[in-house]
């Protein structure tokens with residue numbers, strides 16, 4: 001059995017969960033669910049990043065301890081993931097005792113690697129990014145290029161990691177392998193590599209809220225080093241070798257594009273330094289904006305996952321965010337586009353296909369799926385060919401993390417099935433059958449079998465994206481949801497048992513009226 005280890009970034013607790021975080025987490029969830037259906041031994045990890053100066057400061061403002069502050073925000077993240085049906089296998093917190101222990105072990109190994117030295121740090125620091133910037137990277141007035149807020153001039157004695165020694169190995173990893181996708185991100189990193197890598201400091205003197213550096217407790221580990229290590233501490237690095245080696249290296253680290261330097265340069269180099277394998281892939285998707293503006297708590301330009309899930313249903317949220325923008329590109333969210341696509345793709349195309357097909361099975365065959373009695377016509381081929389090809393085309397797209405492609409492929413099969421209803425006009429066939437036309441009777445049975453079989457395929461293949469409505473759709477077809485490893489069987493046409501009794505149910509996706 002193959003294994004599949006997928007991660008999201010661990011989110012900072014200085015913000016409540018919003019649709020930006022949810023976008024990555026939903027994508028990871030969908031990939032995890034497909035891989036489970038395919039029979040892989042899946043480990044899907046998400047969590048929270050809770051250390052650092054920023055959190056220390058926010059907690060102090062609120063007059064509570066950092067941990068108390070973290071607990072309240074973590075509860076909201078857990079709640080958001082429950083609301084969106086996220087099926088993570090583990091939730092890692094950098095304040096977990098287990099994480100802290102393992103981080104200490106890793107830090108000790110890093111210190112012993114020969115790639116760490118003491119030095120003086122001087123530079124501009126953005127506490128929101130928890131990162132240093134070169135003077136030329138700053139906006140005027142020493143503003144952080146990401147947050148457009150003040151950076152602080154910082155001078156202190158730190159420990160440094162000799163990233164520059166990994167220049168050639170990283171250039172190979174990024175430039176010559178499929179380590180980072182999509183292509184645009186690879187080019188960006190190659191640009192950084194061409195400028196020459198700088199060593200970076202891995203400890204902080206003035207921060208207290210973090211993991212103490214082994215051997216020098218006046219320093220805490222730099223929050224990004226602490227955070228990146230979540231990917232190995234959560235699966236047992238340092239305390240459960242068997243589980244660790246069962247899942248490591250990660251199959252894919254998913255994230256948005258602003259943190260690829262940490263993941264594609266710092267992270268593999270640190271792993272190489274202690275002799276661990278590097279992750280197989282980093283996939284960086286684009287940035288989500290709303291009504292053309294950056295998502296921001298300060299300007300109130302947020303997309304609230306709880307609100308959307310309440311009004312549209314969590315399945316619709318999951319569907320829409322993956323369907324609307326190419327996974328990898330930046331795109332803009334507007335509620336009107338969401339409502340339009342919800343009504344068009346889900347309420348109309350998929351919902352109506354289900355209703356009218358099941359209704360026809362009730363009306364013309366007393367609710368029992370007919371056996372296909374006829375030979376295949378050209379019209380049948382128009383529907384069945386793409387349906388047969390669905391499995392391999394989905395597999396190709398999933399392999400490339402091309403999630404919008406997955407949904408386009410599913411959506412075009414829905415459109416094809418609706419066309420098939422128009423072209424074959426079962427109601428005409430039913431009339432002819434009533435008048436004793438044997439050929440029409442056979443055709444009617446075949447057409448409805450094909451439609452039901454394609455609906456079954458769609459309900460199954462859609463389920464990782466819409467884990468509530470997919471099984472509901474199948475239930476209306478009289479089919480139980482199938483478990484892990486059922487992919488090859490269920491993705492084959494013709495496995496619908498004639499005689500299965502349909503269970504017409506409610507409207508799958510009620511029309512949304514603003």
Ligand code: MSP
Nearest residue numbers: 009010011012020021024049227228255256287288
């Ligand atoms: N704590 C670090 C990550 C450490 S991982 C070892 C961090 N946290 S964060 O809370 O800022 O989350 C950033 C991630 O949230 C992005 O990489 C992306 O996955 C997601 N997104 C947050 N806002 C987003 C958008 N507006 N658009 C798309 N994704 C967004 O960075």
